[in-house]
Amino acid sequence: MRHKGFGGSLKGWLYLLPALLFLGVFMVYPLIDVFVYSFEEGYNSASQTYFGVGTYNYAYVLRDPYFLQAVKNTFLLVVVTVPLSTGIALLISVGLHSIKPLRNFLQTVYFLPYVTNTLAVGMVFMILFKKTAYSDGLINLLVTRLGGNSVDFIDGPYWAKMFVLCFYTIWVVMPFKILILTSALASVDPVYYRAAQVDGTSKLRTFMRITLPMIAPMIFYLVITGFIGAFKAYSDVVALFGTNLNAAGMNTIVGYVYDMLYGDSGGYPSYASAAAIILFAIVFTITCINLLVSGRRLRR
Amino acid sequence: MKVVLEDLTKKFPVRDRKGRGDVTAVDRLRFEIPDGYLIGLLGPSGCGKSTVLNLISGLLQPTEGRIFFGEEDVTLLPPEKRGIGLVFQNYALYPHLTVKQNILFPLENLKGKDKLTKAEMLQKAEETAKLVQIDGLLDRKPAELSGGQQQRVAIARALVKMPKVLLLDEPLSNLDARLRIQTREEIRRIQRETKVTTVFVTHDQEEAMSISDLIVVMKEGVVQQIGRPQEVYDSPNNLFVAKFLGTPPINVFEGRVRGHRLYIGDDAVLDADSVPDGEVYVGVRPEGFLMRETGALSCRMDRVQVMGRDISVVSANDAALNTAVRAIIGTESEVTKTAASAPEGSEIRFDLIPRKVFLFDRRTEKRIFLEEGGQ
Numbered sequence: 001m002r003h004k005g006f007g008g009s010l011k012g013w014l015y016l017l018p019a020l021l022f023l024g025v026f027m028v029y030p031l032i033d034v035f036v037y038s039f040e041e042g043y044n045s046a047s048q049t050y051f052g053v054g055t056y057n058y059a060y061v062l063r064d065p066y067f068l069q070a071v072k073n074t075f076l077l078v079v080v081t082v083p084l085s086t087g088i089a090l091l092i093s094v095g096l097h098s099i100k101p102l103r104n105f106l107q108t109v110y111f112l113p114y115v116t117n118t119l120a121v122g123m124v125f126m127i128l129f130k131k132t133a134y135s136d137g138l139i140n141l142l143v144t145r146l147g148g149n150s151v152d153f154i155d156g157p158y159w160a161k162m163f164v165l166c167f168y169t170i171w172v173v174m175p176f177k178i179l180i181l182t183s184a185l186a187s188v189d190p191v192y193y194r195a196a197q198v199d200g201t202s203k204l205r206t207f208m209r210i211t212l213p214m215i216a217p218m219i220f221y222l223v224i225t226g227f228i229g230a231f232k233a234y235s236d237v238v239a240l241f242g243t244n245l246n247a248a249g250m251n252t253i254v255g256y257v258y259d260m261l262y263g264d265s266g267g268y269p270s271y272a273s274a275a276a277i278i279l280f281a282i283v284f285t286i287t288c289i290n291l292l293v294s295g296r297r298l299r300r
Numbered sequence: 301m302k303v304v305l306e307d308l309t310k311k312f313p314v315r316d317r318k319g320r321g322d323v324t325a326v327d328r329l330r331f332e333i334p335d336g337y338l339i340g341l342l343g344p345s346g347c348g349k350s351t352v353l354n355l356i357s358g359l360l361q362p363t364e365g366r367i368f369f370g371e372e373d374v375t376l377l378p379p380e381k382r383g384i385g386l387v388f389q390n391y392a393l394y395p396h397l398t399v400k401q402n403i404l405f406p407l408e409n410l411k412g413k414d415k416l417t418k419a420e421m422l423q424k425a426e427e428t429a430k431l432v433q434i435d436g437l438l439d440r441k442p443a444e445l446s447g448g449q450q451q452r453v454a455i456a457r458a459l460v461k462m463p464k465v466l467l468l469d470e471p472l473s474n475l476d477a478r479l480r481i482q483t484r485e486e487i488r489r490i491q492r493e494t495k496v497t498t499v500f501v502t503h504d505q506e507e508a509m510s511i512s513d514l515i516v517v518m519k520e521g522v523v524q525q526i527g528r529p530q531e532v533y534d535s536p537n538n539l540f541v542a543k544f545l546g547t548p549p550i551n552v553f554e555g556r557v558r559g560h561r562l563y564i565g566d567d568a569v570l571d572a573d574s575v576p577d578g579e580v581y582v583g584v585r586p587e588g589f590l591m592r593e594t595g596a597l598s599c600r601m602d603r604v605q606v607m608g609r610d611i612s613v614v615s616a617n618d619a620a621l622n623t624a625v626r627a628i629i630g631t632e633s634e635v636t637k638t639a640a641s642a643p644e645g646s647e648i649r650f651d652l653i654p655r656k657v658f659l660f661d662r663r664t665e666k667r668i669f670l671e672e673g674g675q
Contacts, residue, residue, distance in 0.1 A: 065417045080579065114392050171380075180359070189392070191388050191390065191392040192394065194359055194386075194388070194390055194392070195386070195388060195392040195394075197359070197378075197379055197380060198357060198358075198359070198380065198384060198385075198386045199405060199406035199457075200379075200380030200381075200406070200409045200410075201380075201405075201409050205409070209394075209397075209405075210394060213394075213396040214395075214396065216396075286529070
């Protein structure tokens with residue numbers, strides 16, 4: 001038994017050292033640093049000076065209308081896209097799982113967005129949705145053909161912009177979810193389906209009472225990572241609405257942090273740090289709740 | 301419920317480098333299972349016995365032939381309309397449901413006039429649990445049960461909706477030796493109590509022999525013999541059946557018949573009045589040897605194994621196809637002492653008990669009956 005005592009575990013620690021070193025330098029240290037900055041008033045990264053220590057940064061950020069708008073946008077994005085994308089991915093996966101011909105082909109098609117560059121996809125969405133002097137955009141053509149009024153999805157009303165953002169996010173995160181769910185479905189032992197069939201179980205009941213509970217761990221995994229991913233949304237928003245997100249009213253929390261650091265109105269590392277810590281607190285809390293809920297459900 | 305299989309054939313398509321073709325898993329199967337019988341479908345792996353079970357259950361459709369439950373032709377009915385209970389080899393209990401929920405599951409599927417109230421369902425589930433003696437475990441999850449208990453839950457789940465036919469696929473193969481004997485008695489008891497017609501598949505001949513009313517021995521999709529276990533053991537139709545049944549296995553010798561005498565090597569061992577001259581295989585059950593100094597068959601002593609009640613004398617004979625000739629001799633006999641003391645390599649002699657000796661045609665491996673008219 002080598003792993004007893006320090007002598008045996010020394011080798012183990014040695015194996016872990018490179019990873020620990022990098023994590024320490026690039027993750028733990030910056031995290032602590034950001035935490036410290038967030039309490040230092042008016043910190044200047046060039047001169048390394050600050051006025052005082054306190055919660056002023058948090059008070060400022062929490063009163064900043066841009067930040068509140070960013071929080072609202074982010075929460076809306078999370079609440080709409082995580083359940084919808086997981087649900088739709090589940091439907092598509094079940095569909096893929098139940099067909100034989102073309103399954104591999106369709107799986108590839110559904111996986112394509114995953115390997116496509118975010119900005120390239122953003123351009124495509126611009127073409128689909130943007131209204132210019134020359135064209136209303138493809139979607140608006142459809143809308144007017146169906147008897148509706150054309151809407152500017154990129155520079156128009158808030159709900160239209162939010163719709164495009166959610167649509168886009170769902171479309172981008174879907175492939176990974178489909179990949180995970182199809183493999184989860186494939187891992188369910190078919191003998192359970194045969195047992196259910198012999199007992200005359202309806203398709204719906206088989207799905208609800210057998211398939212769903214068996215792939216539940218994977219669904220929870222997707223929901224948790226989905227929450228975290230959606231809370232950290234930024235590049236997608238830039239791809240759709242450009243870099244001046246505050247003006248467009250479409251900023252996210254990560255976008256706000258970025259703008260506070262490098263944006264046109266930037267140069268405030270203290271505010272950025274405070275916003276980053278708030279985001280961290282939100283994501284941490286929600287992930288804990290998720291784990292608690294899923295843990296109880298899975299143990300049930 | 302009587303079950304009749306009529307010329308049942310199942311072919312599976314194969315595609316390999318040689319192109320497309322068919323593999324015949326079950327070939328013109330034809331037998332009848334009387335109502336309330338426990339049938340053991342027996343054969344080596346790959347003989348098509350599981351396919352037969354799946355055909356009866358409806359999970360597979362036969363290529364040809366028909367299946368009747370009683371007078372009703374169920375060939376084209378899907379599994380859920382046949383009224384069968386199926387116990388899978390690995391039990392297939394739903395791991396996320398408790399024992400009670402597992403047993404209730406088939407009842408909750410019932411629709412229309414068969415629909416039961418909550419209380420009725422619960423009562424039925426509890427009755428069935430009591431029958432298989434798991435009534436104390438209803439709130440456990442399958443993972444918290446032993447293999448034998450899981451097996452009982454699986455049987456309860458199959459029985460709870462009162463199936464016309466109960467099908468068991470290798471029900472004991474996942475259990476350890478002691479539990480296997482206990483559980484097979486349990487299956488027998490449950491079957492007796494419910495009187496449900498039962499088919500169970502196994503590759504273990506001892507298992508099949510010990511609890512079946514009838515055994516069906518299969519090889520490569522073809523039925524070799526059907527009969528009561530003792531009948532089949534005492535009078536196998538062919539060399540395959542003779543070799544497949546019995547532990548320790550039957551001893552097979554190359555022999556020949558000359559002038560109404562049966563020879564093994566140079567020893568004339570038995571009279572064979574009705575058998576024409578020719579080359580044969582001679583099968584001798586281990587209990588078919590009598591150890592005598594004047595015995596007809598000469599063997600070279602190898603060793604003696606004492607197995608409690610009996611001893612087993614292991615010897616060698618040049619005409620034997622088995623690596624060793626194994627004779628089982630009761631310990632009460634006086635000869636035993638002499639046998640046990642015979643040195644290795646010395647000559648020992650046996651007489652053969654005629655009803656424990658079977659002759660088989662060298663080419664067809666079919667049985668040649670020794671006595672006039674056969675058995």
